[in-house]
Amino acid sequence: MDFNDTPEEAAFRAEARAFLEKHxxxxxxxPASRDRVNMLEKAKAWQKTKAENKFAQITWPEEWGGRGGxxxxxxxxxxxxxxxxxxxxxxxxxxxxxxPTVIAFGSDEHKKRYVQKALMGEEIxxxxxxxxxxxxxxAGLKTRAVKDGDEWVINGQKVWTSGAHYSDFGILLxxxxxKVPKHKxxxxxxxxxxxxxxxxxxxxxxxxxxxxxxxYFTDVRIPDSDRLGDVGAGWKVALVTLxxxxxxxxxxxxxxxxxxxxxxxxxxxxxxQAFREKLADWYVAAQGYKxxxxxxxxxxxxxxTPGPENSIGKIITANHLQxxxxxxxxxxxxxxxxxxxxxxxxxxxxQQSFMWAPGLRIAGGTxxxxxxxxxxxxxxxxxxxxxxxxxxxxxxxxx
Amino acid sequence: MNFDFxxxxxxxxxxxxxxxxxxxxxxxxxxxxxxxxxAYSEALWKKIAEMGWLGTAIPEExxxxxxxxxxxxxxxxxxxxxLAPVPFSSxxxxxxxxxxxxxxDEVKNDILPRIVAGEIIGxxxxxxxxxxxxxxxxxxxxxxxxxxxxxxxxTDGGIATHAVVLAKEGSGASLVLVDLSGAGxxxxxLSTLDPTRGHAELTFDKTPGIRLGAAGDGASLNDQxxxxxxxxxxxxxxxxxxxxxxxxxxxxxxxYAFGRPIAGNQAIKHKLAEMYVKNEVARSNCFYGAWALSxxxxxxxxxxxxxxxxxxxxxxxxxxxxxxxxxxxxxxxxVDCHLYYRRAKLLAVQAGGPKVWKExxxxxxxxxxxx
Numbered sequence: 001m002d003f004n005d006t007p008e009e010a011a012f013r014a015e016a017r018a019f020l021e022k023h024x025x026x027x028x029x030x031p032a033s034r035d036r037v038n039m040l041e042k043a044k045a046w047q048k049t050k051a052e053n054k055f056a057q058i059t060w061p062e063e064w065g066g067r068g069g070x071x072x073x074x075x076x077x078x079x080x081x082x083x084x085x086x087x088x089x090x091x092x093x094x095x096x097x098x099x100p101t102v103i104a105f106g107s108d109e110h111k112k113r114y115v116q117k118a119l120m121g122e123e124i125x126x127x128x129x130x131x132x133x134x135x136x137x138x139a140g141l142k143t144r145a146v147k148d149g150d151e152w153v154i155n156g157q158k159v160w161t162s163g164a165h166y167s168d169f170g171i172l173l174x175x176x177x178x179k180v181p182k183h184k185x186x187x188x189x190x191x192x193x194x195x196x197x198x199x200x201x202x203x204x205x206x207x208x209x210x211x212x213x214x215x216y217f218t219d220v221r222i223p224d225s226d227r228l229g230d231v232g233a234g235w236k237v238a239l240v241t242l243x244x245x246x247x248x249x250x251x252x253x254x255x256x257x258x259x260x261x262x263x264x265x266x267x268x269x270x271x272x273q274a275f276r277e278k279l280a281d282w283y284v285a286a287q288g289y290k291x292x293x294x295x296x297x298x299x300x301x302x303x304x305t306p307g308p309e310n311s312i313g314k315i316i317t318a319n320h321l322q323x324x325x326x327x328x329x330x331x332x333x334x335x336x337x338x339x340x341x342x343x344x345x346x347x348x349x350x351q352q353s354f355m356w357a358p359g360l361r362i363a364g365g366t367x368x369x370x371x372x373x374x375x376x377x378x379x380x381x382x383x384x385x386x387x388x389x390x391x392x393x394x395x396x397x398x399x
Numbered sequence: 400m401n402f403d404f405x406x407x408x409x410x411x412x413x414x415x416x417x418x419x420x421x422x423x424x425x426x427x428x429x430x431x432x433x434x435x436x437x438a439y440s441e442a443l444w445k446k447i448a449e450m451g452w453l454g455t456a457i458p459e460e461x462x463x464x465x466x467x468x469x470x471x472x473x474x475x476x477x478x479x480x481x482l483a484p485v486p487f488s489s490x491x492x493x494x495x496x497x498x499x500x501x502x503x504d505e506v507k508n509d510i511l512p513r514i515v516a517g518e519i520i521g522x523x524x525x526x527x528x529x530x531x532x533x534x535x536x537x538x539x540x541x542x543x544x545x546x547x548x549x550x551x552x553x554t555d556g557g558i559a560t561h562a563v564v565l566a567k568e569g570s571g572a573s574l575v576l577v578d579l580s581g582a583g584x585x586x587x588x589l590s591t592l593d594p595t596r597g598h599a600e601l602t603f604d605k606t607p608g609i610r611l612g613a614a615g616d617g618a619s620l621n622d623q624x625x626x627x628x629x630x631x632x633x634x635x636x637x638x639x640x641x642x643x644x645x646x647x648x649x650x651x652x653x654x655y656a657f658g659r660p661i662a663g664n665q666a667i668k669h670k671l672a673e674m675y676v677k678n679e680v681a682r683s684n685c686f687y688g689a690w691a692l693s694x695x696x697x698x699x700x701x702x703x704x705x706x707x708x709x710x711x712x713x714x715x716x717x718x719x720x721x722x723x724x725x726x727x728x729x730x731x732x733x734v735d736c737h738l739y740y741r742r743a744k745l746l747a748v749q750a751g752g753p754k755v756w757k758e759x760x761x762x763x764x765x766x767x768x769x770x
Contacts, residue, residue, distance in 0.1 A: 001403070280760040283761075284712075288681070295686065300400075312679050371673070381671065
């Protein structure tokens, strides 16, 4: 056992780091920018630089402008890039999930038209699956597509769409046949987000911010040639999109045991026995998450298929974050209710993350759905009872 | 990145599992459970010695296999899975590691080959009453040549041939090796929550002993020994927790209620998923402990403590929720759930309970931060 790179991995890491050092500043060397417009331009420029140097999509075949690299090289790249102030956010979903779906199901014309431009950072993609009444049960979505000649006419509403306001294209899952059971009446399309009838409205989140969107479609027309996969095969296409979610390589999404330990030390509460026991639990959970990723990476490094252990990730991290923030606030007693970055320790990171944590427990699979996935796919337990399984969609209850 | 056992070590695990499933099946465990006069399975112990496992981490010059601590971890997990009713931990973890850590060459050459041959059974005598033994306030004393005092409880104390005793010497503490065939040893069998492992009260009255290491080094040696033992016990806990999850899964799939397997209910599915998460957190922390143990890494204190805390929690949760998943059946003597529940508690409090290890963990983090 060791945590070392193989010689090949070390060589790739050195190459990646040299490239990053040439173009970016290490994280923490300058204050984080809150300039969103500029952020987008920077992200596009960085994407272009990466693509020109074959660092844009490590595992994609060279045919599509990728590096043709291994999954382990992809992990190493992610680790190294995350050490720098790399503006990657706007491209994560498009290149991680949407464009691979286009590559898998699109025509040659689609691939020629879209892949290169996305890779070069010229066009941004979003994913349009969730709806107000179709979250965990996304196959219950209602947005309708009705055929009209060589076109489809789209009406409906999507929700929680990251980056919809700056996206050029999206992959859109819609209902083309409400007379068949829900999974069988779905179809996937490429949609131009800049066309008339597409309206993007920011969602005012419980945390106060507006990072996500609702997208309304009113008589939006999509040519049949922009369909991905067969009519009625949209669910199969969507599963490929969801399978392409990137192997998580980042750290925990907020303050962790080290931050709250530092805070407790600075404020004289580190000697509290109850706190110390919790701190030990947080350390164990954080290590458990980090080291489990090492196990997954080991399998990749050995050229093996990783086991299912990575599925524990978000269940741990989201609850962990919520618990740490809650304790940090309670430790500050009444003062902990103040949410001003310039007045509070650590720029009020505990307060801010306290309001993010409920969203993290829901986004990308709720705790409950993730537990179902572990129970069903890892442990092999039966699926839940599905009363709508064989029912035509238009006879299903919905709300 | 190479954060997993090697193919050879995985092969060893597979062979050990086959052997233990055949030789340490539940009837073997129940023989010890149901017979108050039986503190271990002698037949299984003999076979384990014949397999050479007792010498896994003992150097070849002392007759061992000369493998390493990673191989010990692999075996520990398998022993934990089947609740092997033998003094493996007392002998191959506590006694062996104490002698390797602090024994003179003479002691090593005397004791280790006899451990390999299966002639010696060890035990570790630290506890003297409620609470974790504090080396600074022990009642058992060592005067340089003999030990006097009472230790309770001592796992495998009734069957051991040798004890490692934590005793007060002068103003400090020392680790003392005692041959239990010596004068002044009284053993009283104890009834415990886990009758599949023997326990006794040991009283020493001027019993001859040999100090392991220097006088007054007992506290520090004990800490080092406990770190090593903690990792190995954590692997036993991991093995038990994994088995408990398998049992819960198998039963929930075959037990029908309201016209379908109870495994289809989210309350059961989520409970088992939670077990899985805790077991994987434990496994990852155990691996880190194994790495630290096998490389003498400076991270050993926090790695051992984290493995121990995670594995104690995982086994506790899996063993209690395994009973719950089995419903009324799980509360019968005949169904094996309670054996895991019992063992989970023994392993959690032996060598220091979760509270002790959480405090050790935070202290290690504080020291790391101060450095």
